[in-house]
Amino acid sequence: MGPTIKDVAKIAKVSPSTVSRVIAGSNRISKATHQRVRKAMEDLGYYPNANARSLVKNSTETIGLVLSRSVVAALSNPFFPEIFRGITSVTQEYGYSLLLSSSKDYVQEEEEALRMLKERRVDGLLILASRANDSLIETLVKEKHSFVLVGRMPGIEELHWVNNDNVQSAEKAVDYLTELGHKKIAFLGGSPELIVSRDRLIGYKNGLQKAGLDFDFTLVEEVDFTEESGFKSLERLLERHPDLTAVFAIDDLLALGAMKAIKEEGLIVPDDISVVGFNDNPLASYVVPALTTIRIPIYDMGVQAARMLLQKLKGEEVTEYQIVLDSELIIRESSMEPCR
Amino acid sequence: MGPTIKDVAKIAKVSPSTVSRVIAGSNRISKATHQRVRKAMEDLGYYPNANARSLVKNSTETIGLVLSRSVVAALSNPFFPEIFRGITSVTQEYGYSLLLSSSKDYVQEEEEALRMLKERRVDGLLILASRANDSLIETLVKEKHSFVLVGRMPGIEELHWVNNDNVQSAEKAVDYLTELGHKKIAFLGGSPELIVSRDRLIGYKNGLQKAGLDFDFTLVEEVDFTEESGFKSLERLLERHPDLTAVFAIDDLLALGAMKAIKEEGLIVPDDISVVGFNDNPLASYVVPALTTIRIPIYDMGVQAARMLLQKLKGEEVTEYQIVLDSELIIRESSMEPCR
DNA sequence: ATATTTAGATCAAACGTTTGCACAAAATAT
């Protein structure tokens, strides 16, 4: 194997402790020995063994990120690469490593998280809180582990998280539609187990209320995040509500499916029906007509979440421990004032 | 901190060695003690400390994946999530962890890789060999580290890698165009430093030769992988070759840019000019006209690469150590026989 | 001159495992 601290010590004619202190940057080392040791390390191509260090320091300088398979699938585009870029940019800045694991389902997600903490001994966890996985969070809180959520977890105070403003931005989207004059706006959402889904529904309701419109549950469809689902749910909606003039979908793929269904029905987007999506999938700007949607600062969310966690771990003062980042309404071609 | 092996030993009234052997599944342990120990572990909620174990076993059961920032950007869509899914599915199967790091540039990439191996002591490395980063590979070979490439590295034999059939599939695309009757086919490629770029150019040339067409370097543009580049390079090409009837681009974004330029020139895809892309970006099927392209089995590449590495690490027999996976030509609407 | 402080280094224990060797008891062979 590679050279150890003892080898360095021997070459530099000091004790291993001294080498260790040189590495740690202790100030009780004379300039002369400092240089001798550095030189020896250099000559030998010495790298300290992180495992040995972790063992005694009880800290691995590593954070864990557990992803459930479904999250990866759901987030793959464009979330995952972006949030990953954000996270790694700050782990790198702090000299930390990132340990990843992906799990099949929610019980396995919890197992993996605990194994990371207790077996691999990561110092903290970053959690993509897509769903209200109370069990995992409760365990983590009870055992006083350090972690921060990307997303939020209703019901538990005092959690560290960074989230986008789902409620407000959904509201913003609906405001935009009502201000254009739309009165009959459908909502294409996901399972209410998903927090984003819930929050965006709340924003939708707020927007309606603000415009003096009544909430009509027959205008709401709850499906999964596929184009297929969007297509079918819009077929159903048009049957129930032929006089629909706008659709707000909580994901762009859903919106795309909806647009397809609208076209197939012989109607025109945006002339007959306006469509607004969410997440600003790269597809949104390419599709014809280009999709009006909401862009989430996903890279920033990764950065802020990682930074918060590392500040906590380093004992630095965590200035804010619940951050919500603004999203942006991107107006493109799929929406206009109602013509009928 | 959590319970250690000694705590378990005390409860089960055995020595730590015995507990260790129970965990390791040694067959020299009586059924009775085995159960007593298991019970004690259960009761205490014991997790073995991976750091301590790694220290003595000199193996972390972890593999590293280093990504340069530019690779993440280039691969973000749809490569990164897909390959990640592939890799994690097998690391999980083998009970290994995945350590990630992303680096700014190619020199940092090398540093990070070596730090992972020597400091964090990962057992092996997975490398996305987008570019001929000889220096890193040479070091790894010289120091006899275990690693496998996703992609290939020309010039060095005996490397372990899994790659898609860039040459053959590019050839396939060109065959398809020549069989339709195209005689003047432009090539939109990237920097020849990128191996994929080189290989696809070779395939292009092969295809031309097979059809009895001469290679004309004025039909070749070498640019970066952005839509903008595709747009501009096609403007240049159309000026040089107004009689162009087909374009083969080594990335879909390039192809999309090309299509835009063609439209802007008042020409129609595919009637006037056929366009074929590469990589099957999700955009390809949404754009109008839908883009003919080549789909790479990227998930499988992740699986195979990870499996190869883990087999190697586990001392299992590695059946194949250089795998090339077939790609598929997806014919959509952007290509047809030439009309002019 | 001696007593005290300070600087710079070493010693040895500790972190939580694994594992070769030794050993006792039980099982089997002679």
Next chain:
DNA sequence: ATATTTTGTGCAAACGTTTGATCTAAATAT
């Protein structure tokens, strides 16, 4: 009955660090 093998367990060293306690020599104070 004793000699040999087998089975199950424990002892203690090792893995490569860090760090509190300790020591020595030099510097400073009395």
